[in-house]
Amino acid sequence: MLKIPYSYNIYHDFIESYLPSGFLNIDSQDPIICKLESLMEENDQMLIVMDLTQLTIIYTSKRSMDMLGIEPETNDPLKMMSKVHPEDLHRFGLGRSKLMDLDKNLYIAHKGAALLSTDIRMLRPDGEYAKHLFQCYMFYSPIPHESVYYIQVNTNIEEYIMHKATFHYYVGDDITLFRFPTDELLNIGHYLTHREFEIIHMISKGLNSEEIAEKLFISVHTVNTHRRNILGKTEKGHISDVIFDLMGKGLL
Known part of the structure; x- marks a missing residue:
């Protein structure tokens, strides 16, 4: 599907319109919703709105049926997890944990916004997997009750050019990255x-090189080569420094 870039300002317009009601009773005939649905249809996208503090999905756009085979009215976090590729489940779970950390920090600060963005393979209705970009924009709000709300835009990114051996990942407060995906953004x-x-x-997890080699059916020499490459890429002096860094980013 040929993507047609558009401004994500429409999501901020959506927030401004529906935040006072806590994103309840969203009107499918509202011009903003009609425009959003049209843009998401053109670009193979879907939208989820969640009260992150209460762990409640408030709204799911109708395209969840096309992309995941989930009825919008019945969507919940467990159904979303059931669609994740088995090899991506661990990273998906770590992402959820990081979202909870961000939620806590925003709630305690009583202000601010944050973004977590990554790619995860999700099961399509036809039984095949497609790579989705998860753009998770969250923000503190004192209305209609004190909470951290969460706007998630999923985009099918199968046709984008990404470094095949790596995955897209960003977590932080650079909200300018909450924008229409490009090859540059995804990399x-x-x-x-x-x-x-x-x-x-x-x-x-405490495994040594010999144990890792046995589990992965590779040689100890190959494992040690990977360890040296990891230190070279990260410019860290010790593997423990890499582990600490990854834990801080919610990746371990």
């Missing part, structure tokens, strides 16, 4: 390949 990512990330995860 803001992690410096580790999937295999390097797998090895660093095993090291964090």
Whole structure:
């Protein structure tokens, strides 16, 4: 599907219109909603609105049926998780944990906004998997009750050009990155390949090179080469420094 870039200001217009009601009773005939649905249809996208503090999905756009086979009115966090590719479940779970950390920080500060953005493979209605960009924009609001709200835009990014060995990942307060996806945006990512990330995860669990080699059916020499490459890429002096950094970013 040919993507047609558009301004994400429409999502901020949507927030301004429906935040006072807590995103309840969203009118499908509202011009903003009609425009959003049209843009998402053109660009293979869907929208989820969540009260992050109460862990409640308030609204899901109708395109969740086309992209995931989930009826909008019945969507919940468990249904979303059930659609995640098994190999991405661990990273998906870590992302959820990081969202909870961000929610806590915003709630305690009583102000601010943050963004978590990554790609996850999701099950399509036809039984195949497609790579989705998850753009999770969250913000504190004192109305209609004190909470942290969460706007998630999912985009099918199968046709984008990404570094195949790595994954896109951003977490922080640069809200300018909440914008229509481009190849440049998607290649803001992690410096580790999937295999390097797998090895660093095993090291964090206490496995040594011999145990990792046995589990991955590779040689100890290959494991140690990956370890040296990890230190070279990250410019860290020790693997423990890499692990600490990844934990801080919600990746371990």
